[in-house]
Amino acid sequence: MRSSVLRVALVTVAAFCTSGIASAAWEPVRPVEFIVPAGTGGGADQMARTIQGIVTKHSLMKQPMVVINKSGGAGGEGFLDVKSAANNPHKIIITLSNLFTTPLATGIPFNWKDLTPVAMLALDEFVLWVNADKPYKTVKDYVDAVKKAPPGSMKMGGTGSKQEDQIITVAVEKAISSKFTYIPYKGGGEVAVQLVGNHVDSTVNNPIEAVAQWRGGKLRPLCVFDGKPMAYDEPIVDGKGWKDIPTCKSQGLDMEYLMLRGIFMGPKATKDHVDYYIELFKKVRATPEWQDFMKSGAFNTTFLTGADYAKWVEGEEKRHEVLMKEAGFLSTGN
Amino acid sequence: MEELVNLFHGFAVALQPFNIMVMVLGIVLGVIIGVLPGLGGANGVAILLPLTFSMPPTSAIIMLSCIYWGALFGGAITSILFNIPGEPWSVATTFDGYPMAQQGKAGEALTAAFTSSFVGALFAVIMITLVAPLVASFALQFGPAEKFAVYFLAFCSFVGLSKEPPFKTIAAMMMGFALAAVGLDSITGQLRLTFGVTHLLNGFDFLIAVIGLFGIGEILLTMEEGLAFRGGKAKIDLKVVLQTWKGLPRYWLTMLRSCFIGCWMGITPAGATPASFMSYGIAKRVSKNGNNFGKGEIEGVIAPETAAHAAGTAALLPMLSLGVPGSPTAAVLLGGLLIWGLQPGPMLFVEQKEFVWGLIASMYLGNLFGLIIVLTCVPIFAAILRVPFSIIAPLILVLCAIGAYSVHSSTFDVMLMLVFGVVGYLLKKCNYPLAPLVLAIVLGDKAEEAFRQSLLGSQGSLGIFFSNPLVSTIMVLGLIALFWSVIQEGITRLRGTRTAAA
Numbered sequence: 157m158r159s160s161v162l163r164v165a166l167v168t169v170a171a172f173c174t175s176g177i178a179s180a181a182w183e184p185v186r187p188v189e190f191i192v193p194a195g196t197g198g199g200a201d202q203m204a205r206t207i208q209g210i211v212t213k214h215s216l217m218k219q220p221m222v223v224i225n226k227s228g229g230a231g232g233e234g235f236l237d238v239k240s241a242a243n244n245p246h247k248i249i250i251t252l253s254n255l256f257t258t259p260l261a262t263g264i265p266f267n268w269k270d271l272t273p274v275a276m277l278a279l280d281e282f283v284l285w286v287n288a289d290k291p292y293k294t295v296k297d298y299v300d301a302v303k304k305a306p307p308g309s310m311k312m313g314g315t316g317s318k319q320e321d322q323i324i325t326v327a328v329e330k331a332i333s334s335k336f337t338y339i340p341y342k343g344g345g346e347v348a349v350q351l352v353g354n355h356v357d358s359t360v361n362n363p364i365e366a367v368a369q370w371r372g373g374k375l376r377p378l379c380v381f382d383g384k385p386m387a388y389d390e391p392i393v394d395g396k397g398w399k400d401i402p403t404c405k406s407q408g409l410d411m412e413y414l415m416l417r418g419i420f421m422g423p424k425a426t427k428d429h430v431d432y433y434i435e436l437f438k439k440v441r442a443t444p445e446w447q448d449f450m451k452s453g454a455f456n457t458t459f460l461t462g463a464d465y466a467k468w469v470e471g472e473e474k475r476h477e478v479l480m481k482e483a484g485f486l487s488t489g490n
Numbered sequence: 491m492e493e494l495v496n497l498f499h500g501f502a503v504a505l506q507p508f509n510i511m512v513m514v515l516g517i518v519l520g521v522i523i524g525v526l527p528g529l530g531g532a533n534g535v536a537i538l539l540p541l542t543f544s545m546p547p548t549s550a551i552i553m554l555s556c557i558y559w560g561a562l563f564g565g566a567i568t569s570i571l572f573n574i575p576g577e578p579w580s581v582a583t584t585f586d587g588y589p590m591a592q593q594g595k596a597g598e599a600l601t602a603a604f605t606s607s608f609v610g611a612l613f614a615v616i617m618i619t620l621v622a623p624l625v626a627s628f629a630l631q632f633g634p635a636e637k638f639a640v641y642f643l644a645f646c647s648f649v650g651l652s653k654e655p656p657f658k659t660i661a662a663m664m665m666g667f668a669l670a671a672v673g674l675d676s677i678t679g680q681l682r683l684t685f686g687v688t689h690l691l692n693g694f695d696f697l698i699a700v701i702g703l704f705g706i707g708e709i710l711l712t713m714e715e716g717l718a719f720r721g722g723k724a725k726i727d728l729k730v731v732l733q734t735w736k737g738l739p740r741y742w743l744t745m746l747r748s749c750f751i752g753c754w755m756g757i758t759p760a761g762a763t764p765a766s767f768m769s770y771g772i773a774k775r776v777s778k779n780g781n782n783f784g785k786g787e788i789e790g791v792i793a794p795e796t797a798a799h800a801a802g803t804a805a806l807l808p809m810l811s812l813g814v815p816g817s818p819t820a821a822v823l824l825g826g827l828l829i830w831g832l833q834p835g836p837m838l839f840v841e842q843k844e845f846v847w848g849l850i851a852s853m854y855l856g857n858l859f860g861l862i863i864v865l866t867c868v869p870i871f872a873a874i875l876r877v878p879f880s881i882i883a884p885l886i887l888v889l890c891a892i893g894a895y896s897v898h899s900s901t902f903d904v905m906l907m908l909v910f911g912v913v914g915y916l917l918k919k920c921n922y923p924l925a926p927l928v929l930a931i932v933l934g935d936k937a938e939e940a941f942r943q944s945l946l947g948s949q950g951s952l953g954i955f956f957s958n959p960l961v962s963t964i965m966v967l968g969l970i971a972l973f974w975s976v977i978q979e980g981i982t983r984l985r986g987t988r989t990a991a992a
Binding site: 195201202205208209212213223224225226227228229230232233236261262263264308309311316317318319337338339340341342343345348349350352353355356367368369371372373374452485487 | 536539540541543544629630631632633634673674675676677678679680681684688691692693808812813821824825826833834835836837838898899939943946947949
């Protein structure tokens with residue numbers, strides 16, 4: 157009797173060990189918190205909730221994924237939360253450009269190097285939009301109008317203050333050597349509607365924020381702030397698709413800007429943890445739902461991991477520092 | 491006419507057994523979410539959103555919007571029974587609902603609240619059905635200046651409401667503005683009044699302040715007064731519903747006015763909270779029983795509830811037709827639409843007829859089911875007041891703590907709630923009115939933002955607030971509301987001299 161108990165115990169232990177060795181890969185044992193450093197309904201939130209939906213629908217994870225919005229202080233609340241979660245592999249965060257702009261503009265004690273980079277999921281494009289009722293058909297038409305008007309009388313609407321939209325605005329101002337009055341709003345959807353209502357003269361909305369108004373014939377895209385035209389050639393309105401929007405560079409507005417949609421996790425995450433999430437996001441990217449989502453928002457689908465990703469983020473950080481310094485957006489504490 | 495055909499087609503979609511099932515499920519979940527303070531409609535919908543990804547989009551949106559209706563209904567329950575607003579838009583309901591409950595009229599108050607919620611929603615849905623495209627273009631005229639004018643009107647229609655000395659009202663309001671200023675300043679992107687404390691990055695959430703000021707403050711007061719609910723003798727009989735209904739038609743004018751205010755606020759999109767405050771404020775001014783407001787006047791329950799529900803329903807219209815959400819919950823629903831591959835915006839009504847009209851039909855049915863469900867439960871809710879205070883008070887405390895925690899999943903907020911509770915108790919003891927404080931917390935930063943956006947656009951000129959007929963009208967209405975008592979006095983005096991002359 158006793159020996160049999162012992163044997164069972166030994167077998168169990170052995171089985172445990174071998175299984176441990178065979179599947180050295182780490183897996184979440186608790187629900188995974190997916191932090192969104194922005195409010196509900198925004199671009200990052202939509203992406204996080206899409207991922208959550210895909211993971212649930214295709215059972216890509218044994219544990220549930222919970223999306224939590226921590227938008228305080230332009231996302232600073234979310235970043236500090238993940239920064240303080242060292243050794244907690246059950247917390248990941250999706251970032252937007254506020255990864256760089258928030259610490260630079262507000263001086264909160266955070267830098268992306270406090271986190272462990274996991275993967276770049278996609279890059280979000282920026283498009284220069286005007287109201288379709290206005291006579292501006294090309295970038296040149298619009299730039300001429302801005303130059304002709306007294307400086308500051310043309311209004312550019314954007315999301316947030318001292319963030320990506322305003323950085324692009326300042327760069328455009330520099331390129332055309334004139335001035336806009338930049339008016340910050342809370343969310344991208346609101347900005348697009350303000351443009352439809354003619355309360356501002358132009359915006360630099362992301363495609364997903366303004367596509368509905370483009371299709372409804374209310375807005376007109378002038379150019380995209382990317383090195384090459386967007387990849388989606390499906391017609392959206394009047395036989396024109398995202399691909400037909402020229403780059404701003406080709407139109408004489410020398411500015412490129414793409415926004416990171418990437419995943420990070422807390423400090424001290426091990427390679428096992430990072431690898432698990434990379435595999436997870438590879439599976440997410442392979443689903444038709446994800447591809448539809450990419451198409452609906454005309455995303456740039458560059459996928460980077462590991463050292464390439466870290467190098468890209470580092471380059472972007474330097475670039476943001478320069479851009480924000482030139483624009484005078486750095487916090488006085490820095 | 492085509493709309494009606496579409497609508498009947500929509501009813502056919504909404505009446506499929508599976509859709510009816512998700513409707514009822516949504517309502518029940520929504521009522522529970524509405525009862526738990528803090529776990530608002532937006533959070534509830536966000537948490538349940540992934541569950542719906544495996545459903546067809548029409549069923550999914552029906553379920554989620556029914557959660558939203560349920561939360562709108564549920565918010566009134568704790569406001570009336572315990573003076574704890576379950577949702578921001580039910581704060582104004584506490585002003586008269588809670589005194590009614592204390593007088594043993596909890597059943598009447600609940601019935602009035604639910605019924606007027608239904609009336610408000612019905613009015614808004616009919617408006618959506620008939621004049622959707624017209625109304626959508628009205629929303630486009632609202633730039634920052636117009637938005638500020640609306641907030642201005644909300645503040646003005648509320649100033650001077652309380653019987654406390656005006657300076658105490660102003661002091662309370664200023665305190666609210668100061669609290670609202672904490673956190674990130676959205677115009678300059680700078681942090682304000684955070685003193686390097688990470689927890690303050692988010693500012694003071696309105697819900698936490700309200701749960702503390704009203705809920706905890708009330709418990710402290712009750713404890714001092716002798717550990718007993720005064721509403722213990724509430725009738726627990728379904729007859730109370732019918733009796734209350736008999737009296738309700740008398741208030742048709744209040745309801746109609748509140749419906750208009752609600753629809754307007756929902757579309758612009760200012761949301762249900764300012765709508766409920768504004769409606770309460772105006773009802774108090776205009777009503778014959780104005781002096782009884784705050785002491786348990788049924789009209790003081792009807793006005794804010796009708797407006798809140800009308801606004802909550804109308805808020806879905808700009809979301810569907812413009813892609814701009816009229817409320818936080820609508821913002822989450824908007825995210826859902828995109829995930830289901832539906833593009834909100836001008837083309838949705840053209841391209842996704844089945845979806846849009848199925849949703850609109852479900853608004854009629856969902857609200858009807860919601861009304862039936864909550865009304866049958868009125869006696870049960872009212873019976874809660876018979877439970878001895880010593881048992882129910884700890885339960886309320888736990889409920890409040892869960893509510894405060896679930897706003898941002900932060901224990902700091904629970905502490906903050908307790909602090910607000912003590913502050914609320916002290917303010918009440920010193921006769922400072924809480925309503926202006928709450929109003930300033932909830933609308934202060936939005937009004938400030940709209941004001942500064944307007945001035946940025948006008949390059950500093952105040953003339954922008956009188957630059958077109960729309961904004962001028964709202965501003966003038968606000969000024970009239972602000973000086974109403976002076977004007978009223980003037981009129982009486984004029985009349986007095988006239989009669990004397992005659």
